[in-house]
Amino acid sequence: MNIGRRVVNILKTMLIYELSSQKPVSACQLKAELGVIGTENIDLREVMNLVSSGKYASFDEIIIDDQTPKELLNKFSEEHLHHDEEVRYFLEGKSIFDVRGSSDEWIRIEAEEKDFITVPANLYHRFFAIDKKVKAIRLFTDTDGWQPIYRE
Numbered sequence: 001m002n003i004g005r006r007v008v009n010i011l012k013t014m015l016i017y018e019l020s021s022q023k024p025v026s027a028c029q030l031k032a033e034l035g036v037i038g039t040e041n042i043d044l045r046e047v048m049n050l051v052s053s054g055k056y057a058s059f060d061e062i063i064i065d066d067q068t069p070k071e072l073l074n075k076f077s078e079e080h081l082h083h084d085e086e087v088r089y090f091l092e093g094k095s096i097f098d099v100r101g102s103s104d105e106w107i108r109i110e111a112e113e114k115d116f117i118t119v120p121a122n123l124y125h126r127f128f129a130i131d132k133k134v135k136a137i138r139l140f141t142d143t144d145g146w147q148p149i150y151r152e
């Protein structure tokens with residue numbers, strides 16, 4: 001038994017909080033109030049099982065690093081929504097998802113390796129890479145529905 005690894009898994013908790021007050025938000029609250037699902041310690045195998053089950057029509061891998069064009073980064077970080085859910089599995093690096101709460105406040109989710117996040121359709125959000133290199137898998141139920149619609 002690898003005790004060290006078990007301890008790391010127990011201690012790791014996805015950080016979720018209301019941005020302006022820094023007040024913590026639980027993953028249960030996030031799901032119940034906004035339909036945002038944040039799950040941690042997910043294995044890549046489980047994600048690939050989801051793909052092969054047919055739940056998602058397609059997937060790709062995205063790498064954000066110092067080669068990424070600024071225009072692309074801006075597309076992610078500007079507040080927007082999609083008519084389909086946005087699903088991400090993080091393979092490497094730390095990044096941030098901000099989602100709009102029920103009173104239009106920002107709820108911040110700090111995502112890192114092995115986190116799996118689903119942002120439901122029609123919920124405004126934005127995304128930032130924190131580490132110099134972020135690698136994630138994007139899963140799509142319908143690529144047409146996934147176009148960003150920016151907030152006016």
Ligand SMILES: [Fe+2]
Pocket residue numbers: 080081082086125148
């Ligand atoms: Fe998005």
